Amino acid sequence: MFPGQFEYHRATSIKDALDLLKQFGDDAKLLGGGHSLIPMMKLRLAQPAHLIDVTKIAELCAIGESNGKIAIGAAATHDTVANSSLVRAKLGLLAEAAAAIGDVQVRNRGTIGGSLTHADPAADYPAAALALEAEIRLDHEGGSRTVKAADFFLDLMTTAVQPGELLTQVSCAPIPSGTGYAYLKHPHPASGFAMVGAAAIVTLDRNGKFATVRVAVTGLGPKAFRANAVEAALAGKAADAATITAAAAKSADGIDALADIHASADYRAELARVYVRRAIQAAVARAKA
Ligand SMILES: Cc1cc2nc3c(=O)[nH]c(=O)nc-3n(C[C@H](O)[C@H](O)[C@H](O)COP(=O)(O)OP(=O)(O)OC[C@H]3O[C@@H](n4cnc5c(N)ncnc54)[C@H](O)[C@@H]3O)c2cc1C
Numbered sequence: 001m002f003p004g005q006f007e008y009h010r011a012t013s014i015k016d017a018l019d020l021l022k023q024f025g026d027d028a029k030l031l032g033g034g035h036s037l038i039p040m041m042k043l044r045l046a047q048p049a050h051l052i053d054v055t056k057i058a059e060l061c062a063i064g065e066s067n068g069k070i071a072i073g074a075a076a077t078h079d080t081v082a083n084s085s086l087v088r089a090k091l092g093l094l095a096e097a098a099a100a101i102g103d104v105q106v107r108n109r110g111t112i113g114g115s116l117t118h119a120d121p122a123a124d125y126p127a128a129a130l131a132l133e134a135e136i137r138l139d140h141e142g143g144s145r146t147v148k149a150a151d152f153f154l155d156l157m158t159t160a161v162q163p164g165e166l167l168t169q170v171s172c173a174p175i176p177s178g179t180g181y182a183y184l185k186h187p188h189p190a191s192g193f194a195m196v197g198a199a200a201i202v203t204l205d206r207n208g209k210f211a212t213v214r215v216a217v218t219g220l221g222p223k224a225f226r227a228n229a230v231e232a233a234l235a236g237k238a239a240d241a242a243t244i245t246a247a248a249a250k251s252a253d254g255i256d257a258l259a260d261i262h263a264s265a266d267y268r269a270e271l272a273r274v275y276v277r278r279a280i281q282a283a284v285a286r287a288k289a
Pocket residue numbers: 029030031032033034035036037038054074075100101102103106109110111112113114115117118120122123124125161165166167168191192193194
């Protein structure tokens with residue numbers, strides 16, 4: 001299958017990309033790794049007349065540390081994120097999620113900005129971004145704004161990104177030492193997408209009780225979400241197996257679980273309970289290590 005005709009533009013800077021976006025308006029789409037957009041174009045679900053490639057903008061490919069946060073350029077590939085020594089050392093959860101994406105070809109082409117903007121309900125990064133309380137920078141002509149991950153994912157493949165905006169950076173506070181984390185998923189056997197994925201970040205107090213718990217789930221509903229009922233059931237409680245299992249049983253509470261040819265809603269809900277439990281247990285083990 002071939003996509004319809006389009007004109008390719010390689011943006012050389014953020015300003016250049018924003019100028020091109022302004023020039024072509026609704027006829028243009030930004031191009032990251034193309035691993036979601038190009039298949040959609042082949043299916044004629046998207047038919048942009050202009051593609052603006054942002055993957056050669058040096059600023060968007062960089063990963064660094066500034067103002068106490070780890071900043072990841074939107075065009076950093078999944079492989080770059082997974083193997084960045086800075087991300088591995090200070091944002092291990094994000095590195096773990098990136099390493100779990102698809103296969104080596106997908107990780108070498110796909111970008112964090114493209115993945116977050118595409119907001120596939122089965123994508124891995126959204127759960128990690130929510131658990132890490134990431135901040136997402138969106139640039140537009142003449143300025144920028146920062147959106148918290150909690151406010152970024154609006155619905156199925158729908159985000160806070162507005163026409164004329166370019167996702168430029170994802171930033172997160174480093175995970176403090178003594179904090180446990182884990183990202184675990186049940187991968188689709190063909191694509192690797194998360195049938196369900198769970199991200200957990202925990203700290204324990206000196207009595208072995210949960211001091212901090214953040215849990216986020218992807219793949220279950222139309223968008224990734226923070227599992228508030230699970231977090232509430234763990235707060236201040238002993239980090240033992242019975243408590244974690246009882247809390248994880250709430251993983252699908254209030255969620256309209258997706259059903260498709262790959263899995264029924266009930267199966268996905270059960271996967272969520274299992275993978276949330278496993279992710280919390282793995283995070284607790286790391287917090288104790
Ligand atoms: C076989 C296969 C297996 C996969 N398995 C997984 C998996 O296991 N887990 C997973 O999470 N994902 C998986 N993916 C999806 C993959 O991670 C994609 O790379 C990702 O969803 C989109 O990133 P991209 O850079 O390719 O974006 P593109 O496809 O280029 O773009 C996606 C959307 O984002 C927009 N966009 C791109 N960059 C920006 C930007 N900087 N600012 C604003 N908008 C932008 C585009 O206009 C488009 O609407 C898989 C894909 C394939 C083909």
